Amino acid sequence: MRPDTKNFKRGAAKALGNERIQANLLGLYNGFDRARLAAADGTPDWELMREQARAIKAHTIDNLDYYLELAASNVEKAGGTVFFAKDADAAAGYVTDLALARGVKLVIKGKSMVSEEMSLNERLTDAGIEPVETDLGEYIIQLAGETPYHIIAPAIHKSREEVTDLFEAKLNSPRYEEITELAAEARRQLRDKFIRADMGITGANFIVAETGTVALVTNEGNGRMCTSMPRIHVAITGMEKIIPSMDDLGIFLRLLIRSATGQRISSYVTTVTGPRHADDEDGPDEFHLVIVDNGRSRLLADPELRESLYCIRCGACLNACPVYRKVGGHAYGWVYPGPIGAIVTPVMTNLADAKDLPFASSLCGACREACPVKINIPRMLLHLRKEVTEGRKYPTERNRSVLEALAMRLWRLSLSSPAALSIANSVARVLQKPLLRKGRIRWLPPPLSGWTPSRTFPAFVRPFRQRWRG
Amino acid sequence: MSQPPESPKVSLFVTCVVDQFYPEIGESTVRVLRRLGVDVDFPSAQTCCGQPAFNSGFWSEAIPLARGFLKTFAGDRYIVAPSGSCASMVRVFYEELLHDEPDLLEKARAVAPRVFEFSEFVVDVLGVTDLSSFVGQTGDTSDRNVTYHEGCHLRRELGVTTQPTALIEGLPGVQLTEMEQVDVCCGFGGTFAVKFSDISTAMLQDKIEYVQATGADTVVSCDATCLMQIGGGLELNGVDVRPVHLAQLIDERIGIESGISRAQPR
Ligand code: SF4
Numbered sequence: 001m002r003p004d005t006k007n008f009k010r011g012a013a014k015a016l017g018n019e020r021i022q023a024n025l026l027g028l029y030n031g032f033d034r035a036r037l038a039a040a041d042g043t044p045d046w047e048l049m050r051e052q053a054r055a056i057k058a059h060t061i062d063n064l065d066y067y068l069e070l071a072a073s074n075v076e077k078a079g080g081t082v083f084f085a086k087d088a089d090a091a092a093g094y095v096t097d098l099a100l101a102r103g104v105k106l107v108i109k110g111k112s113m114v115s116e117e118m119s120l121n122e123r124l125t126d127a128g129i130e131p132v133e134t135d136l137g138e139y140i141i142q143l144a145g146e147t148p149y150h151i152i153a154p155a156i157h158k159s160r161e162e163v164t165d166l167f168e169a170k171l172n173s174p175r176y177e178e179i180t181e182l183a184a185e186a187r188r189q190l191r192d193k194f195i196r197a198d199m200g201i202t203g204a205n206f207i208v209a210e211t212g213t214v215a216l217v218t219n220e221g222n223g224r225m226c227t228s229m230p231r232i233h234v235a236i237t238g239m240e241k242i243i244p245s246m247d248d249l250g251i252f253l254r255l256l257i258r259s260a261t262g263q264r265i266s267s268y269v270t271t272v273t274g275p276r277h278a279d280d281e282d283g284p285d286e287f288h289l290v291i292v293d294n295g296r297s298r299l300l301a302d303p304e305l306r307e308s309l310y311c312i313r314c315g316a317c318l319n320a321c322p323v324y325r326k327v328g329g330h331a332y333g334w335v336y337p338g339p340i341g342a343i344v345t346p347v348m349t350n351l352a353d354a355k356d357l358p359f360a361s362s363l364c365g366a367c368r369e370a371c372p373v374k375i376n377i378p379r380m381l382l383h384l385r386k387e388v389t390e391g392r393k394y395p396t397e398r399n400r401s402v403l404e405a406l407a408m409r410l411w412r413l414s415l416s417s418p419a420a421l422s423i424a425n426s427v428a429r430v431l432q433k434p435l436l437r438k439g440r441i442r443w444l445p446p447p448l449s450g451w452t453p454s455r456t457f458p459a460f461v462r463p464f465r466q467r468w469r470g
Numbered sequence: 471m472s473q474p475p476e477s478p479k480v481s482l483f484v485t486c487v488v489d490q491f492y493p494e495i496g497e498s499t500v501r502v503l504r505r506l507g508v509d510v511d512f513p514s515a516q517t518c519c520g521q522p523a524f525n526s527g528f529w530s531e532a533i534p535l536a537r538g539f540l541k542t543f544a545g546d547r548y549i550v551a552p553s554g555s556c557a558s559m560v561r562v563f564y565e566e567l568l569h570d571e572p573d574l575l576e577k578a579r580a581v582a583p584r585v586f587e588f589s590e591f592v593v594d595v596l597g598v599t600d601l602s603s604f605v606g607q608t609g610d611t612s613d614r615n616v617t618y619h620e621g622c623h624l625r626r627e628l629g630v631t632t633q634p635t636a637l638i639e640g641l642p643g644v645q646l647t648e649m650e651q652v653d654v655c656c657g658f659g660g661t662f663a664v665k666f667s668d669i670s671t672a673m674l675q676d677k678i679e680y681v682q683a684t685g686a687d688t689v690v691s692c693d694a695t696c697l698m699q700i701g702g703g704l705e706l707n708g709v710d711v712r713p714v715h716l717a718q719l720i721d722e723r724i725g726i727e728s729g730i731s732r733a734q735p736r
Contacts, residue, residue: 362673366654416517417515
């Protein structure tokens, strides 16, 4: 997916102006977010599990080279092939070349955000191969020619009516009134694809290093079809998805599923270790695991941002985020929206273009409170903000606005001593006079002009320090 | 905290916003603390903790202010702020800001355990939750229906969740009604409010709606900046709900002195 991170404000305005999208986004709070809280409440030792999961992730990410090698050797031992892709392009090239070499005509896909990084559907289509998304949300998105709106609920912005229109236009289907009818139609459409496909592509929620096992969590059973029906299965995943052992899988499944949907367990949890073995009843002849870097090394190398790689992509921080719940997923301009997206997108794509993202937050901390692995997102946002204005790490030049820097300097000088502050107060009280209406300010000039359309502003008054008499 | 000393000694960290825009919140804080037997002083060299610059990525502008703060508040008195956000800047975020300034970091770590937000100090350090015995003759006795807005830094950086509502519920004549999405941000966020004014406004509109839905006549917060946001929105929308700081609400009920200005923050 080509990043379009420069237009955050435009994308945000678009979502803010769309009532139906606003209603659907509000639904994330009342739906997923409350369900997560209820599930956490009903789980003994929830806090302990979060701590433990965080510790496991910290250990694994700190020793990622070791665990990646271990995982790769165990996948190979189980008869699979591993490809380490430096970037999205290399990953897409590997999968496309493999499909071409094996004479694949039709690919069925389970949900995979990494495949969005790779623009895999586009690449396959260009090579004359038909990719079909099989997760219902992704299927809708593919029909609509859009990109996912949310990492676990890709079509959350669409209403039932819109899907009815879409199915009518693209599939010639009747005008269904019920969601169950729409799902049934998708299932009918997909059945034939499942049967005919030569290759199944899925993501991986976890890779268990000790056994070389890929674990998949789904609610529709499509993941299991993709891993077992076609003759080739390719799992694509980011390199941070490794966990050390099967013992660790239990805690991560509990945390992931509860945090994602509030369910205690998803309808399907699939584990895959290599291709079909001699005594297996079914399964693919070939299994490939594509492990993608695509900028993750930069996160790994930055001690301040490394913990962003603890992410298990549950989406809880999106649901909890009051900004995401206003601006939606497309505004963020790349694969990962919301709080975690505001951290990883600028580093994985380009901070100079994505410089709005770390600032588009009130730093309320709801994301950290929701995160099952306690990722301190606000802290990282603050560090990225510093990178934008003062840093040299990601952009080659600073991206601060000269005016803002000047304003900050003046502001700081006015606070450099009580005497300076007194002068500033007196000056402000004179300057504000023409703006005062009943003791309140109703209009402010730039750069503060954004305040007054929706709020009045208080007047500078005789300060506390002058009233204080000890 | 262990047992409070006989007469706890507090330095008021009034915060720049209260100093410049809402001095009456500072006055209420002082009156209430004194009524509770606290020895309060005001280190006059204080200006600002540096949070606005820090949050905007201008750490080099924030550090001199942090240095000033740490110098001003050296010593061993408690430091109490009528703001969860400013208290968390010093207690939590100086650790980040001063990461590469070992001398200042050491000072910040020495100061951090002495820093408290107002309600936190009253409940956790003074051990007072039931204020009814402090309510005096001159206090406001009218029935009030209030709703409480939970400040984000107060809740999530300082972990102060129950103290403010406990204090409110201990006030005679005050009925507390919880609003929907009480723990959701009001959309202030410092420069976020002007840089992303559309988003901030949308968050504010929700907050106003939830405040109104409670039927409360007063919205209480522990942060002047939340009150600036919510109060400014209430006024522009012509909503007749009074925004007050918790210290003011308590001050009015206790009613220690008459004739002192109790202008409301909007
Ligand atoms: S950052 Fe945390 S809450 Fe957000 S998607 Fe990742 S694991 Fe889930």
